[in-house]
Amino acid sequence: MISLAGRDILHSWGKFVFTGVGLGLLIGVTLSMAGIYRGMVDDAKVMLDNTSADLWVVQQGTQGPYAESSSLYDDLYRSLLAMPGVEYAANVTYLIMQVGHGEQDVSTMVVGVTAGKPGTPGQPRNLVAGRHITRSHYEAVADITSGFQLGERIRIRRNLYTVVGLSKRTVSYNGDPMVFIPIKDAQEAQFLKDNDALVQQRRRNADNPAFNRAGIPDLLAVVNASQSANTYVNAVLVKLKPGTLPEDAAEPIRRWKRLQIYTRTQMESILMDKVIAKSARQIALFLVILSIVSAAIVAFIIYTLTLGKIREIAVLKLIGTKNRTIAGMIMQQSLALGVIGFVVGKITATFWVPIFPKYVLLEPLDSVAGFFAVLAICALASLVAIRMALKVDPAEAIGG
Amino acid sequence: MSGKGIHIEGLKKRYGEGDTAVDALKGVNMQVAPGEVVGLVGPSGSGKSTLLKCLGAVIDPTAGRMVLGDEVIFDNGWKVRDLRALRRDKIGFVFQAPYLIPFLDVTDNVALLPMLAGIPNGEARAKALELLTALDVQHRARAMPSQLSGGEQQRVAIARGLVNRPPVILADEPTAPLDSERAMAVIRILNDMARQFETAIIVVTHDEKIIPTFKRIYHIRDGVTHEEVGEGRGFE
Numbered sequence: 001m002i003s004l005a006g007r008d009i010l011h012s013w014g015k016f017v018f019t020g021v022g023l024g025l026l027i028g029v030t031l032s033m034a035g036i037y038r039g040m041v042d043d044a045k046v047m048l049d050n051t052s053a054d055l056w057v058v059q060q061g062t063q064g065p066y067a068e069s070s071s072l073y074d075d076l077y078r079s080l081l082a083m084p085g086v087e088y089a090a091n092v093t094y095l096i097m098q099v100g101h102g103e104q105d106v107s108t109m110v111v112g113v114t115a116g117k118p119g120t121p122g123q124p125r126n127l128v129a130g131r132h133i134t135r136s137h138y139e140a141v142a143d144i145t146s147g148f149q150l151g152e153r154i155r156i157r158r159n160l161y162t163v164v165g166l167s168k169r170t171v172s173y174n175g176d177p178m179v180f181i182p183i184k185d186a187q188e189a190q191f192l193k194d195n196d197a198l199v200q201q202r203r204r205n206a207d208n209p210a211f212n213r214a215g216i217p218d219l220l221a222v223v224n225a226s227q228s229a230n231t232y233v234n235a236v237l238v239k240l241k242p243g244t245l246p247e248d249a250a251e252p253i254r255r256w257k258r259l260q261i262y263t264r265t266q267m268e269s270i271l272m273d274k275v276i277a278k279s280a281r282q283i284a285l286f287l288v289i290l291s292i293v294s295a296a297i298v299a300f301i302i303y304t305l306t307l308g309k310i311r312e313i314a315v316l317k318l319i320g321t322k323n324r325t326i327a328g329m330i331m332q333q334s335l336a337l338g339v340i341g342f343v344v345g346k347i348t349a350t351f352w353v354p355i356f357p358k359y360v361l362l363e364p365l366d367s368v369a370g371f372f373a374v375l376a377i378c379a380l381a382s383l384v385a386i387r388m389a390l391k392v393d394p395a396e397a398i399g400g
Numbered sequence: 401m402s403g404k405g406i407h408i409e410g411l412k413k414r415y416g417e418g419d420t421a422v423d424a425l426k427g428v429n430m431q432v433a434p435g436e437v438v439g440l441v442g443p444s445g446s447g448k449s450t451l452l453k454c455l456g457a458v459i460d461p462t463a464g465r466m467v468l469g470d471e472v473i474f475d476n477g478w479k480v481r482d483l484r485a486l487r488r489d490k491i492g493f494v495f496q497a498p499y500l501i502p503f504l505d506v507t508d509n510v511a512l513l514p515m516l517a518g519i520p521n522g523e524a525r526a527k528a529l530e531l532l533t534a535l536d537v538q539h540r541a542r543a544m545p546s547q548l549s550g551g552e553q554q555r556v557a558i559a560r561g562l563v564n565r566p567p568v569i570l571a572d573e574p575t576a577p578l579d580s581e582r583a584m585a586v587i588r589i590l591n592d593m594a595r596q597f598e599t600a601i602i603v604v605t606h607d608e609k610i611i612p613t614f615k616r617i618y619h620i621r622d623g624v625t626h627e628e629v630g631e632g633r634g635f636e
């Protein structure tokens with residue numbers, strides 16, 4: 001038996017190809033949306049990977065440092081180093097900032113890291129040019145997508161930093177490039193006030209009788225000094241000794257230091273469920289809407305194509321064609337449209353993904369799932385046309 | 401190959417029920433022998449199309465008897481279970497317009513029926529080509545319907561009606577869209593084919609030009625047929 005669907009497609013290939021291209025662009029958008037979601041998830045995982053940490057120690061009762069703010073004393077890491085199973089512990093701060101780049105600002109996540117020997121958690125991995133931070137001040141390592149060049153001077157708050165290294169795939173959970181600077185500079189950038197604010201603060205302290213006591217002349221100076229120094233960090237990143245289970249090391253810290261500890265799995269769960277969950281739902285809704293629109297378009301096209309063949313279908317039924325053959329012809333055409341659309345969509349998505357400003361990850365398995373979803377949508381969309389075709393009365397082929 | 405043409409006795413068709421019931425056929429009697437071409441003429445609303453649809457097994461007659469070849473197909477109810485197979489294997493159709501499948505070439509338009517009946521593609525195409533040769537359109541075998549003239553299309557439609565060698569062919573105003581010369585050519589072909597393949601052919605027509613060509617004519621009026629001997633000119 002010849003393929004009626006195939007012959008019809010070959011006969012009016014232009015109509016099918018152009019319709020398939022239109023559908024393909026829509027499928028390309030759908031695949032890209034899935035890629036954007038995958039990119040967000042990958043960005044979040046890469047951010048965690050880049051810390052090289054096994055445990056995140058944060059302020060008690062918080063879900064910091066990514067989902068909410070957390071504040072710890074910067075000398076806490078010393079006591080953590082003495083805890084069982086801990087190999088390295090390093091302070092870290094995170095700050096979303098606009099970093100001056102020429103006349104423009106670049107949206108970045110500034111990360112304050114502790115300079116240390118190789119393997120210290122928090123240091124950028126995957127250096128593609130230059131070196132790590134070796135000085136305590138005014139050096140920076142930037143992600144390559146920031147557009148900064150080696151040796152370039154960038155402005156963070158009031159200070160200028162020299163870019164000494166470039167790293168790759170060091171981005172925040174929302175895709176912004178990271179800029180690593182020494183922890184002391186980051187603490188200053190994060191917490192210190194500007195000069196006008198300092199003058200205001202000192203005037204207030206001087207006017208406050210609790211701080212400015214005649215009997216204790218040094219108190220005011222001590223209070224002013226304490227308010228001018230920042231001794232806080234957002235978290236301490238802990239790397240465990242080989243063979244130590246994260247939960248085994250976390251429990252004593254939680255119990256004796258009265259701090260909040262998250263393992264890699266828990267931190268990933270916080271990022272997925274709290275930080276990118278709403279964006280993921282938004283994208284999922286887009287995917288659903290795009291799928292419905294694709295289904296409606298396929299259904300409309302197949303319905304219209306079938307409507308134009310009512311007389312032929314009546315003749316086919318009159319001369320003894322089985323309903324299943326006619327239904328098969330319509331469904332095969334719908335599936336063929338889906339295949340054309342998917343191929344076009346996959347190609348277009350592959351070509352336009354690199355120009356997206358954020359990381360878009362097209363997973364092969366997503367494409368496979370997308371392919372079967374397109375086939376399922378096309379099969380469903382053809383049901384309306386099939387129903388209409390099956391209702392065609394063969395008597396319509398006979399006049400009168 | 402056919403046996404005894406088609407034999408119809410007291411065929412009735414009623415549409416609707418009660419006060420709104422309409423008797424479209426009130427007891428049609430017809431007999432068409434193998435190799436014979438008869439005309440079925442009548443004014444609009446006389447029941448021609450209803451009769452054709454009953455004979456074509458696309459609507460259910462209310463009462464009566466129909467014998468196709470050697471087989472009783474209707475006797476106050478269908479006697480065959482698969483009406484689609486009946487239409488495919490025992491009844492050929494030729495329509496007012498050719499209604500060829502636009503996306504199949506001439507050969508496959510004709511070969512489609514045997515293919516639907518499960519005959520292998522090669523064999524079905526060979527049968528189609530044989531008929532196309534008999535109808536002198538074999539040179540257009542690979543052409544698409546849109547590339548054919550009206551007369552060629554109608555000859556291909558006739559070939560499609562004949563390809564499964566049905567005992568009866570129902571031709572619904574097959575000459576309506578054609579000029580006199582081509583209309584006569586189609587009638588000549590139908591007569592030739594009827595004789596060659598021992599097929600009973602019923603031609604429903606309004607066409608005054610071709611009515612004199614029939615040896616026997618059934619006039620249908622108010623749902624009743626009246627047989628008349630025609631002039632039978634031209635195709636001996």
